[in-house]
Amino acid sequence: MYVTITPSSVTGVARAPPSKSYTHRAILAAGYADGASVSDALWSADTRATARAVEAFGGTVDRTDDGRLEIDGFAGQPAVPADVIDCDNSGTTMRLVTATAGLVDGTTVLTGDESLRSRPQGPLLEALTTLGATATSTRENGQAPLVVTGPVRGTEVSIPGDVSSQYISALLMAGAVTEDGLALTLETELKSAPYVDVTIEVLEDYGVTAEKTDDGFTVDGGQSYEPAGGEYHVPGDFSSISYLVAAGAVAAAEGETVQVHGAHPSAQGDTAILGILERMGADVAWDRDAGEIELGNSALEGIEVSVEDTPDLLPTIATLGAIADGETHITNAEHVRFKETDRVSAMAEELGKMGVETTETRESLTIHGDESTLEGATVDGRGDHRIVMSLAIAGLVADGETTIRGAEHVDVSFPDFFDTLEGLGVALEREAADG
Numbered sequence: 063m064y065v066t067i068t069p070s071s072v073t074g075v076a077r078a079p080p081s082k083s084y085t086h087r088a089i090l091a092a093g094y095a096d097g098a099s100v101s102d103a104l105w106s107a108d109t110r111a112t113a114r115a116v117e118a119f120g121g122t123v124d125r126t127d128d129g130r131l132e133i134d135g136f137a138g139q140p141a142v143p144a145d146v147i148d149c150d151n152s153g154t155t156m157r158l159v160t161a162t163a164g165l166v167d168g169t170t171v172l173t174g175d176e177s178l179r180s181r182p183q184g185p186l187l188e189a190l191t192t193l194g195a196t197a198t199s200t201r202e203n204g205q206a207p208l209v210v211t212g213p214v215r216g217t218e219v220s221i222p223g224d225v226s227s228q229y230i231s232a233l234l235m236a237g238a239v240t241e242d243g244l245a246l247t248l249e250t251e252l253k254s255a256p257y258v259d260v261t262i263e264v265l266e267d268y269g270v271t272a273e274k275t276d277d278g279f280t281v282d283g284g285q286s287y288e289p290a291g292g293e294y295h296v297p298g299d300f301s302s303i304s305y306l307v308a309a310g311a312v313a314a315a316e317g318e319t320v321q322v323h324g325a326h327p328s329a330q331g332d333t334a335i336l337g338i339l340e341r342m343g344a345d346v347a348w349d350r351d352a353g354e355i356e357l358g359n360s361a362l363e364g365i366e367v368s369v370e371d372t373p374d375l376l377p378t379i380a381t382l383g384a385i386a387d388g389e390t391h392i393t394n395a396e397h398v399r400f401k402e403t404d405r406v407s408a409m410a411e412e413l414g415k416m417g418v419e420t421t422e423t424r425e426s427l428t429i430h431g432d433e434s435t436l437e438g439a440t441v442d443g444r445g446d447h448r449i450v451m452s453l454a455i456a457g458l459v460a461d462g463e464t465t466i467r468g469a470e471h472v473d474v475s476f477p478d479f480f481d482t483l484e485g486l487g488v489a490l491e492r493e494a495a496d497g
Contacts, residue, residue, distance in 0.1 A: 064493045065469035065480055067457035069438075072486040073318035076306050078298035078325055080104040082475045083257060086112045086154045087235070087264040088294045090162070092133035093121045093140075094239055095268065095287035100131040102296045107473045108152035115159040118143040119166070138239035138286070142168035149174040149206075151402060151445070151474060153181050154228055156206060160186055161232035163210035164195045165239065173207040177402050177445055183208060186229045189219045193244075217242045220278075223252035224397065231261035234281050238270045243283030245275075253370050253397050256331025263329045267294055298324035298353065300332035302476045304378040305451045307335060307357060309486065311344040312385050313458040314359040320486060326353035331371045338379060341365050342386055364388035364431050373398040373405075376427070377452035380409040383429030384418040384436055385459055396425040402446040402474075412441045412453055416460060438462030447474040454479070458488065467495070 085104040092098035093116035103109065105125060113123040116133065119140035124132045140162050147163075149156040149172060156172055160183065163170035173179065184204025190197035193216035200207045217240075221229055230246060237244030252258065258279070262272050265281075269288040272281040303322055310320030327333070327350050336346050336355065344360040364386045369376045376398045383390025398405045406427050410420040417435040421428040438460045443450035450469050457464030469492070472479040480490060 063470040063495055064465055064467055065454070066463050066465040066491045066493070067454055068463055068489040069460060070313065070458055070488040071315035072309050072313045072320055072458065072488060073315045074486045075321045075323060076482050076486055077323045078303045078306070079476050079478065080296040081299035081330065082106065082108060082301070083154070083260050083330065084264060084296045085109045086158060087231070087261055088296055089113055089116060089123065089131065089133065090158050090235060091264055091268045091287050092294070093119060093135045094138055094235065095135040095289070096137050097134040098289050099293045100133060100296065101293060103129065103131045104296065104299065104475070105129065106475055106477055107150060108155065108475065111150045111152040111155040112158070115147050115149070115155055118145070118147045119162060135287070140166050142166055143170050146171045146173055149178060151175050151178055153178060153401070156183065157186060157226065157228035158232045158235060160208060160210060161190070161236040164190045164193065164197065164212045164214045165236055166212045169209060169211040171207060171209050179206045181205065182225055182400055185222050185225055186232060189221045189229065189233060190214060192216060192219045214240065218245045220247040220249050222250045223248040224250040225400070227252060227254040227257045230258050230279060234261055234265065234272045234279060237281040237283065238265065238272065238285040240283045243281050245280045246278040248278045254331070254373055255371050256329060259329040297326055297328045299475070300325070300330045300335065301374045303355070304332060304335040304375055305455055305479070306482070307339060307346070307355060308378050308382055308455045309458060309483070310357045311339055311360050311362065312382070312455065314357070316359065319356050319358040322355040324353055325355045326350070332375055334372050335375055335378065338365070338367055338375070342382060362386035364390035364429070366391040366393065368394040369398060370394035373401065374448060376405050377409050377448045378455070380413060380427060380429055381452045381456045383431055384413050384434060384456060386431045388431055390429045390431065392427045394425060395427060403444040403449065405446065405449065408444045408446065408449050409452065412449065413456065415439045415441050416456060416464070436460045438464045440465045440467065443468035443471055445471055447471045447476065451476065451479055454483065
């Protein structure tokens with residue numbers, strides 16, 4: 063799908079979609095349980111992949127008319143899947159359920175689309191092998207398709223922390239239902255650490271305890287997943303909120319504001335977007351108790367910001383930098399290259415089509431706001447939902463129309479994104495890719 067955005071002013075109220083990160087973990091946790099009801103779940107391409115995986119391991123996932131997920135789990139004993147598990151484009155699904163596959167007394171095969179088959183899984187395979195499973199890449203390159211034969215029997219493993227925090231999350235979730243638990247030692251500094259905090263928070267809500275140690279994490283075995291009252295509520299998604307607050311900061315109508323509801327505090331690292339906007343000069347009001355954010359159009363200044371713990375914010379920050387005065391220097395970004403696409407290069411190249419000057423290194427991206435114009439252009443979403451949404455925000459204030467190819471990929475995390483923009487006053491047109 064192509065979406066063409068006409069420069070627009072925005073105002074009004076938008077509701078944050080449910081968190082993708084929490085929904086993935088809540089669905090799988092319900093799978094590890096006898097079952098649970100997951101309310102306010104995000105039902106997107108990625109989370110549907112996790113639901114299919116739970117069903118492949120012997121659970122069932124039913125979605126009610128009001129959007130609640132009623133899940134019957136496999137009670138910590140996943141069955142041998144009857145078919146290959148297709149994780150589609152969801153890296154979170156593949157990593158979380160690869161560890162689940164390590165519990166199976168038999169063989170599991172996991173694959174995904176072309177993008178997912180290019181993403182690194184090697185450290186997780188090595189960890190499962192250390193723990194006694196057989197875990198291999200069919201192409202012997204640490205990438206899917208993956209073949210895992212369990213069950214794991216070990217209790218101690220070391221793993222790098224600077225490739226993906228999802229490896230740690232996956233092992234903690236699976237380790238809780240092993241007989242003797244699991245002690246993880248980090249070989250390197252942990253990046254994207256807040257995502258492990260999210261995992262530990264979800265585990266706690268399901269009655270499972272995992273803890274940080276001086277050199278890693280530990281989780282006792284023999285635990286049962288049992289959410290209080292059999293129900294779990296998913297919070298709003300701050301990664302998605304970043305696009306809405308960015309829209310307000312750069313394009314709110316004069317004298318008007320954008321309000322975002324459903325923004326309650328949680329362990330999500332991407333709440334950092336509010337502090338980043340404030341540092342750039344935006345006037346942000348966040349009522350934490352009500353879960354409401356309000357902000358208006360602001361004159362932004364470039365800043366230096368690390369995305370070590372917030373890789374999903376890089377596209378949003380890059381767009382803000384293209385609009386701000388001065389330079390915006392995004393650092394500690396190497397791990398952002400291993401997402402649905404290389405987001406560092408993708409943002410540099412696509413913003414470049416719109417007249418934005420950037421400098422790229424392996425670990426950083428600098429946007430030269432003072433040397434840039436922002437002009438409407440035809441840009442490519444690179445099959446990445448976050449690239450699509452960030453470029454859409456740039457299109458709100460570009461000189462001329464901006465057409466985004468591959469816009470349908472917002473379905474991964476924010477299926478109603480373009481409807482939400484229209485509700486805020488954005489003029490846009492949709493067109494099928496075949497014209």
